[in-house]
Amino acid sequence: MVSDHYTNALSNFRNLLTATIEPVERIAALPLDIYLWIQQDYTHSNQLSAENHRLKTENLLLKAQQQQMKKLQLEVERLNKLLGTASQFKSTEVQIASVIAYSQTPFAQYVILNKGSLDGISINQSVIDAKGLIGQITSITPTSCRAQLITDPEIQVPVRIQRTGQRGILNGIGHEQLSLLFIPSSSSIKIGDTLETSGLGEVFPEGRPAATISQIETMSGEPYYKISAEPIADLTRSQKVLILSRKSGVKHD
Amino acid sequence: MTEKVFSLHIHDIKWLFFLSYLFAIVIDNMMILSFDIQFMPYLTLLTLFFWTSRILYKSHLLSAFILGLAFDTALNTPLGSHSLIFLTTTFLMLRSRLRFKGYPLWQQSVIIGSYLLVFQIMSWFIFTPQLLGNAYYYYWLEPLVAIFIWPLLTLILNRLTHQTVFN
Numbered sequence: 001m002v003s004d005h006y007t008n009a010l011s012n013f014r015n016l017l018t019a020t021i022e023p024v025e026r027i028a029a030l031p032l033d034i035y036l037w038i039q040q041d042y043t044h045s046n047q048l049s050a051e052n053h054r055l056k057t058e059n060l061l062l063k064a065q066q067q068q069m070k071k072l073q074l075e076v077e078r079l080n081k082l083l084g085t086a087s088q089f090k091s092t093e094v095q096i097a098s099v100i101a102y103s104q105t106p107f108a109q110y111v112i113l114n115k116g117s118l119d120g121i122s123i124n125q126s127v128i129d130a131k132g133l134i135g136q137i138t139s140i141t142p143t144s145c146r147a148q149l150i151t152d153p154e155i156q157v158p159v160r161i162q163r164t165g166q167r168g169i170l171n172g173i174g175h176e177q178l179s180l181l182f183i184p185s186s187s188s189i190k191i192g193d194t195l196e197t198s199g200l201g202e203v204f205p206e207g208r209p210a211a212t213i214s215q216i217e218t219m220s221g222e223p224y225y226k227i228s229a230e231p232i233a234d235l236t237r238s239q240k241v242l243i244l245s246r247k248s249g250v251k252h253d
Numbered sequence: 254m255t256e257k258v259f260s261l262h263i264h265d266i267k268w269l270f271f272l273s274y275l276f277a278i279v280i281d282n283m284m285i286l287s288f289d290i291q292f293m294p295y296l297t298l299l300t301l302f303f304w305t306s307r308i309l310y311k312s313h314l315l316s317a318f319i320l321g322l323a324f325d326t327a328l329n330t331p332l333g334s335h336s337l338i339f340l341t342t343t344f345l346m347l348r349s350r351l352r353f354k355g356y357p358l359w360q361q362s363v364i365i366g367s368y369l370l371v372f373q374i375m376s377w378f379i380f381t382p383q384l385l386g387n388a389y390y391y392y393w394l395e396p397l398v399a400i401f402i403w404p405l406l407t408l409i410l411n412r413l414t415h416q417t418v419f420n
Contacts, residue, residue: 001331001332001334001337002331004332004333005331010332014332017322017323017325017332018326021278021326021327024275024279024327025282025286025327027282027283028282028283028285028286028287029282029286030287031283031287032286101286102286103285103286103329104289105285106291106380106384107330107380107382108328108329112286146329152329153381153383154329174382175383175385175388
């Protein structure tokens with residue numbers, strides 16, 4: 001218990017056990033799959049047409065933004081060269097994965113994804129969706145992996161407030177709620193501020209939106225604020241997610 | 254006939270024994286992954302209690318350990334933590350299983366409820382679960398739900414055992 005909690009010594013054994021119970025989990029997730037399949041099957045064609053139209057518009061906007069992003073990236077790299085500093089852009093390999101199932105018990109919050117070690121997935125890779133950070137991969141089987149959500153109490157994410165750059169630690173408290181720790185009561189912070197990953201510890205990539213501040217309490221006599229936050233990503237509604245690793249290139253589903 | 258039921262052996266019911274655990278694990282995982290029902294006690298644990306009180310020549314501690322590991326894997330909790338709780342509650346059952354077997358069903362249900370309460374208290378200290386809103390009530394409702402499920406589970410497994418042994 002202690003070894004598994006504080007070290008990764010038993011991670012291979014856990015992966016073996018996860019692979020053993022994977023068929024059970026697949027069967028257990030069947031009712032949800034059938035429900036989603038039926039729901040999808042009965043979606044009205046007008047809704048599909050509207051969604052298609054919306055996605056096409058979104059695609060166009062994203063392509064335009066991507067062009068702008070490439071231009072900015074080149075400009076930043078050029079300025080970095082002039083200043084003689086290292087580039088802040090770290091290329092990442094992206095793998096698109098589908099969510100097989102998710103769990104939101106009081107003990108653990110995680111999602112099961114359909115990519116495993118055969119697809120080159122490894123432990124500690126970050127998982128994001130279109131909006132922000134979802135979590136971190138904690139166990140893998142040959143054909144699937146398990147990502148603990150950022151709302152899981154076991155996960156701590158080093159973050160910074162996007163507006164001020166103030167650093168803190170984002171801690172999961174379950175039920176789609178987070179708390180932001182170690183923000184001094186002298187700091188400038190307000191409700192609605194966006195928290196992004198700071199990249200410290202080099203587990204989570206830098207600059208990914210993670211949460212927004214929802215509540216701030218000043219504790220009398222305490223040096224830090226008591227801050228609640230809500231995740232930006234659709235933790236339990238996303239069907240497609242991206243698994244990040246620090247290499248170049250893009251792999252598709 | 255009575256003698257054969259009382260001296261139940263695993264080799265008489267091996268398929269039922271393994272399939273009942275498999276079915277219980279699938280249902281427990283279904284409650285987590287598909288239905289998000291949080292007030293259901295683990296059927297696997299209830300099934301373990303049932304076999305502990307029926308197959309008397311085995312201690313069932315190895316089964317408890319392995320099932321605990323399966324739950325640690327499924328719930329992403331530290332390996333061995335569920336095993337510890339499964340072992341403790343199974344040990345409590347072992348200490349009183351001969352008396353337990355002689356009790357009327359309602360009394361058995363109350364005892365099972367108390368074992369489940371021990372299970373929840375131990376889980377509370379080991380995992381410090383995050384219980385917000387209704388989750389708090391659901392968590393402490395599990396022993397009560399177990400009291401109502403036990404007679405049904407006993408009825409089904411007793412009938413299946415009877416059919417397996419005598420057919």
